[in-house]
Amino acid sequence: MNRLTVVVLSMAALMHGAHAAEKVLKITNRRDAFPVWEVYISPTGQSEWGKDQLGGKTIGAGQSHSWTIPWDGCYVDVMAKTFTGLTAETRSLNVCGGAEWVIYDVTPKSQVQPSGNATSNFSGKMVWRITDKCANTESIRFRFFTEDGKWRWPGGTEYWYTKKFGESYDQSISCPTGRTICYGAWQPSNGLSWGAGAEGTDMCPSCCYVCDGKVHEMTLTCEK
Incomplete structure (x- = not known):
């Protein structure tokens, strides 16, 4: 062509x-x-x-x-x-x-679209393993988003966070099977961010995975 x-x-x-x-x-x-x-x-x-x-x-x-x-x-x-x-x-x-x-919205043909009672469509599961390798004493906050930004875990302004350098944290989420889920992490005091960032708006080809029941590991360091 x-x-x-x-x-x-x-x-x-x-x-x-x-x-x-x-x-x-x-x-x-x-x-x-x-x-x-x-x-x-x-x-x-x-x-x-x-x-x-x-x-x-x-x-x-x-x-x-x-x-x-x-x-x-x-x-x-x-x-x-x-x-x-x-x-x-x-x-x-x-x-x-x-x-x-x-x-207006880019979706795969097999994608499950949440509608009505959202929890009825969230029959899948995936686990994110977040490892804190950023030795600057500040905890790392993190949350997860659908690729189109319509859903996030946890909801609203809430987030999960690491507690100690060198430790890994497994976070399981319920999600629509086959839907692409992205992680976002950040340190507000040090101005650092990883993956899709605090609001899921940063471009990150390597920070998203399909909701497939598997464990997906992310090691976060201070070096960008």
Whole structure:
């Protein structure tokens, strides 16, 4: 698949240009906090997605990115992906004259969506083993988040914390099986943070795991 060209002009300006320039796809990320890390675009009906069209860039929350479409035809298939692998797709999108795809929430097809009584969907379990290897005398606070930021453990402003340097703390949480869960840890006095941070908004490709019943270990040191 041909690599797409990044467009820096506005959609309105492009629509007054030549016919080729009118075939513009704009993707807008309306998620609360998390960026889109990869975008794949192909002619509708093509069996393979080809290369990531962001080329190492990201589309942050509230941001947009645009491409011109170089091939013949008006219809494209598009897939967006987060750093944890959650995806959203749209098919047969007509880009002739310009089109915008707005992403509100990126979810895998098999993901369990909490609704109604949340506890009824939290039938899975996972254990996080947090080891404090930061010898600066301050305890490390930590909590856990769903990748989309809608749920956290413990709730509200509460958190768990380490009590002694060198010790490990096992924290079991009930979670939707197959859902991606991320850890966030921080020391307010020393200004240190790990993983997704205190509010789950930091990018952390290595701080998230699927709710799979297993033990996931994190060793936190003072060195960043």
